[in-house]
Amino acid sequence: MLWLNHVCSSDVGEVLGFSYAIQWVHELQFINVDFEFDAKKVVDYFNEGSNAISDFGAIIDKCRRSCNNSHFKNSKVEFSSKQGSAVVHTLARETNFLTIPCVF
8 A cells, every 4th residue: 555645546546556566576676577457547658658748648657667677577568357455456446434534
């Protein structure tokens, strides 16, 4: 779980989570990690390339560079439907009941 002190679009939030996940597994010295998302836009832009001149595009490009420059050369970024991540969505819904206005 990552604590973010600002509110951003869901696309930017998803790709920020990806960026921090890459950093985290790199620090743990994992290799050949498969990343799975229910955000199709993140997966498509990562795998097919991005020409987006935006925060989203810049973070995707950073993620791609991080994966290419590290030991994740045999890793994959794949799409998975939301039905497969029911636990994650339950936790996300519960954050709406927090008294502190933050996004996880």
